[in-house]
Amino acid sequence: MSTANGGHHGLPRLLAGLKPGGRPMSLAAHHRIHGPVPSIAPHQLIEEVERSGLRGRGGADFPTARKLQTVADRKRVGAVVVNGSETEPASAKDRLLLARLPHLVLDGAVLAARAVGSSEVIVKVGQNATDAVRAVDDAIMERESERFRMSVLTGPDGYVTGEESAVVHYLNDSTPKPTFIPPRPFERGYRGRPTLIQNPETLAQLALVARFGSRWYRELGTVADPGSALVTITGAVRAPGVYELAFGTPMADLLDAAGGRTEPLQALLVGGYFGTWVDASAAVALRLAREDLRSVGCSLGSGVLIALGESACGLHESARVISYLAEQSAGQCGPCVYGLRSIADSVGALAGGVAGPRERERVLRWAGEIRGRGACHHPDGAVRFVESTLRVFASDIETHRRGRCTARPAGLPLGGSAVEPPGSRVAGPLAGARRGLVR
Amino acid sequence: MSAILRINPIACEAHGLCAELLPELIRLDDWGYPILDEPEVPPDLVGLARRAVDACPTLAVLLDES
Numbered sequence: 001m002s003t004a005n006g007g008h009h010g011l012p013r014l015l016a017g018l019k020p021g022g023r024p025m026s027l028a029a030h031h032r033i034h035g036p037v038p039s040i041a042p043h044q045l046i047e048e049v050e051r052s053g054l055r056g057r058g059g060a061d062f063p064t065a066r067k068l069q070t071v072a073d074r075k076r077v078g079a080v081v082v083n084g085s086e087t088e089p090a091s092a093k094d095r096l097l098l099a100r101l102p103h104l105v106l107d108g109a110v111l112a113a114r115a116v117g118s119s120e121v122i123v124k125v126g127q128n129a130t131d132a133v134r135a136v137d138d139a140i141m142e143r144e145s146e147r148f149r150m151s152v153l154t155g156p157d158g159y160v161t162g163e164e165s166a167v168v169h170y171l172n173d174s175t176p177k178p179t180f181i182p183p184r185p186f187e188r189g190y191r192g193r194p195t196l197i198q199n200p201e202t203l204a205q206l207a208l209v210a211r212f213g214s215r216w217y218r219e220l221g222t223v224a225d226p227g228s229a230l231v232t233i234t235g236a237v238r239a240p241g242v243y244e245l246a247f248g249t250p251m252a253d254l255l256d257a258a259g260g261r262t263e264p265l266q267a268l269l270v271g272g273y274f275g276t277w278v279d280a281s282a283a284v285a286l287r288l289a290r291e292d293l294r295s296v297g298c299s300l301g302s303g304v305l306i307a308l309g310e311s312a313c314g315l316h317e318s319a320r321v322i323s324y325l326a327e328q329s330a331g332q333c334g335p336c337v338y339g340l341r342s343i344a345d346s347v348g349a350l351a352g353g354v355a356g357p358r359e360r361e362r363v364l365r366w367a368g369e370i371r372g373r374g375a376c377h378h379p380d381g382a383v384r385f386v387e388s389t390l391r392v393f394a395s396d397i398e399t400h401r402r403g404r405c406t407a408r409p410a411g412l413p414l415g416g417s418a419v420e421p422p423g424s425r426v427a428g429p430l431a432g433a434r435r436g437l438v439r
Numbered sequence: 440m441s442a443i444l445r446i447n448p449i450a451c452e453a454h455g456l457c458a459e460l461l462p463e464l465i466r467l468d469d470w471g472y473p474i475l476d477e478p479e480v481p482p483d484l485v486g487l488a489r490r491a492v493d494a495c496p497t498l499a500v501l502l503d504e505s
Contacts, residue, residue: 180447333448338470369468375449 007212009219013228014204015244018100024135027142030103037107040210042072042115049206051214053226058083058199059274059302061290064206071116071186071196078193079120080113081171081185084132084200085155085162088272089324089413090304093230094200096242098125098132101204102139108203110148111210116196120149124167127154159273159328163376164197166330177330178376201230201303221247225289229303233258235410236265236309249288254305263309267392269412271301273321274381277314277392297388306412313407315396318389319344319351321412325382336379339370343386353400360390360397442480443503444488446473450499457491457500465491473500 008016017025017033025033040048050065071077082105086094097105109121125132133154140150153171160166161176168189170176189195198206205227209217218226225247231254234240238259245254251268255261268283269275276298278286286292293299308314326340346363349355367383374380390397399405444464446457453471463484465473480488480502492500 180449334451334453334470334472335448335468338472339468342469366469369474373446373448373472373474375447 007208007216011220011228011246012244013208013220014097014101014104014201014230015242022100024099024138025101025103027103027139030101034104034107034208035211037111037207038211040111042117045111045115045210046072048214049209052209052217053214053224054202054205054209054217056199057201057205057229057303059088059271061299064198064202067186067196067198068112068115071118071194074186074194076193077117078190078195079122080109080116080118081167081190081195081197082109082121082123082200082203083162083164083167083197084123084125084129084136085167086126086129086302087157087159087162088274088302088304089159090232090234090272090306091302092232093242093303095129095132097200097204097230098123099129099135102132102135103143104204104207105200106136106139106143106150108205108207108210109150109198110146112196112198112203112206113148118196121151122171122190123150123152124171125152125154126157126161128157158330159325160330160376160378163378165376167197168195177332178374178378180375199302222287222289224291229288229300231288231300231303231305233305233307234413235269235305235307236262236312237307238262245288247288250284251286251288251305252284254288255284255307261307261309263311265307266310266312267308267314269304269306269308270298272304272306273325273385274377275299275301275304275388276384277308277318277388279392280308308410311408312410313351313396313405314389314393315347315351315400316405316407317410317412318385318393319347322347322382322386322389325378325385329378330376333374333379335370335373336382339366340379340382342366343370343383347386347389350397351400353403353405356397356401360394364390441505442485442488443478444475444480445478445501445503446475447499447501448472450497452497452499454496456494456496460494461487461491464488 046065046068054064056062084094084098123136136152155170156176163178166176166178168185169179171190185195185197221227228244228246232242243257265280267277267280278296323344326344329336346359367386370379371383457473458465458467488502492502
C-alpha cells in the first residue's frame with residue numbers, strides 16, 4: 001500500500017526490498033522500490049527536512065536541517081562527506097546500508113550536496129569493510145550519467161578515526177586523528193572549505209524525506225522522535241543483527257525483533273561503547289525514544305543495543321571494553337592517554353577482585369576530571385560508559401572481592417572482530433516483515 | 440570585558456607552568472595535566488592569565504579576550 005506521493009506505509013522503509021544475503025541493490029531495483037530522486041529546490045529540501053524532525057544518526061543526534069542550513073549559509077562550500085567509518089565495534093547498520101543499499105545513501109548525499117551548494121560527494125569507509133567499498137564503487141559507476149563527482153575513500157580502522165574532525169584531518173593530510181576545534185568542519189573542513197559531514201543512515205533517511213515528504217516521515221515514531229531508526233541489536237538475543245524499527249517502540253519489542261532473549265537479562269548497554277548500561281528491569285520499561293532514554297541518563301548514540309545475559313559478568317565484560325577504549329585513544333591528549341589507561345587498570349583490578357570501594361571512588365573522581373578535556377569526545381564517551389558500569393554493577397565489586405563471581409564470558413565484540421559483516425546471515429522472514437531485519 | 444581561558448589538549452605536554460602561575464583557576468590532575476574548573480577569568484586575574492599564556496612552552500594555554 002502506498003501513500004498519495006508513493007511512500008510505503010509502515011516498515012520497512014530504508015530496508016525495503018532488501019533480499020537475504022544478496023548482492024547490493026542495483027540502481028534499477030532501487031528506482032522500482034523508491035522511485036526516482038525528485039527535483040527539489042535547495043531551500044525546499046532543507047525546510048522539508050526541518051519539518052520531518054530528522055536528526056543525525058551517527059551518535060550526536062544533531063538536527064539535520066540545522067546542520068544543512070549552517071553549511072548552506074557559507075560561501076565556497078566544499079565536498080559533502082558521507083562518514084561511513086562506523087568504528088563502533090558492535091554497530092553494523094552503516095556498513096549494511098553502504099554494502100547493500102548504496103543508492104539510497106548516494107541519493108541522500110547528492111540531495112544534501114545540492115542543498116548546501118556542493119558539487120562533490122566523498123564516501124569515507126573503513127578499509128576492512130570491503131563489501132561496502134565495492135558496492136559504493138559499483139554504484140557510483142552505475143550513476144555515471146548523473147555527472148556528479150562522487151568517490152570512495154578508504155581509511156584505517158580505529159575507534160576515533162570516525163570522529164568528524166579526524167575524518168577531515170584524514171582527507172586533508174592522511175592523518176586519521178581528531179583536531180583541536182574550532183574550527184569545526186562546517187567552518188573549515190576538506191581543503192579548507194566548509195564541509196558537510198553526515199552519517200550514511202541520516203542521508204538514507206533524507207533521501208526518503210525528499211521523496212515522500214515530512215508528513216509521510218512522521219507517520220511512524222513519536223512527535224518528538226519521528227520516523228524509523230536502524231538499530232544493531234546484539235548480545236544475548238537469538239538473532240543478532242540490524243533492524244529497522246519505529247521510534248517509540250518498547251525495548252521489549254526490540255529484543256523480540258531480534259528473536260528474543262536467549263536467557264534472562266541483567267542489563268542492556270544502550271548506545272554502544274560510548275553508551276550507558278541500564279539495569280534490565282528499568283530498560284525493558286523504556287521505549288526507543290530520546291525522552292525515555294534520557295530519563296535513565298542515556299541516548300541511542302549510533303543505535304547499538306547490547307543485551308547482557310544473567311550468566312555473564314557485567315564487571316568483567318566492561319573491564320575488557322574499557323581497556324579497549326583506552327587502547328583506542330588517538331594518543332594526542334594527556335587526560336585521555338593517561339586517564340583512560342589508569343581507569344582501565346583500576347576497573348581491571350575491581351573485576352579481578354583485588355580492589356574495592358576506595359578504588360571505585362578513585363575511578364569516579366578520575367572520570368569526572370577527564371570529562372571534556374580531550375580535543376574530541378573520545379574520553380567523554382569512555383567515562384560515560386565507565387560511570388554507568390560502576391553504577392549498574394556496583395554490587396558485583398564486592399562479590400568479586402570475595403572471589404565469588406561464577407559468570408561465563410559473554411565476549412562483547414571488540415575491534416569489530418565479533419561482528420559478522422552484515423548480510424552474511426539473515427534472521428527471520430524478510431518479505432513483508434513488519435520490521436525490516438537483516439544481518 | 441570577559442576573558443575565557445582554554446587549553447589545547449593536543450598541544451599540552453604537562454609542563455605545569457600554568458598551574459604554578461595561575462593556581463586560582465588551574466590545578467593539575469594526577470598525571471600533571473591542567474584542569475580548568477571555571478574557564479571564565481575574573482577581571483583581576485586577567486593579567487596573571489596572560490602571564491600563564493606566555494609562559495607555556497607549547498603554547499597550549501589560550502586566552503580569548505573579547
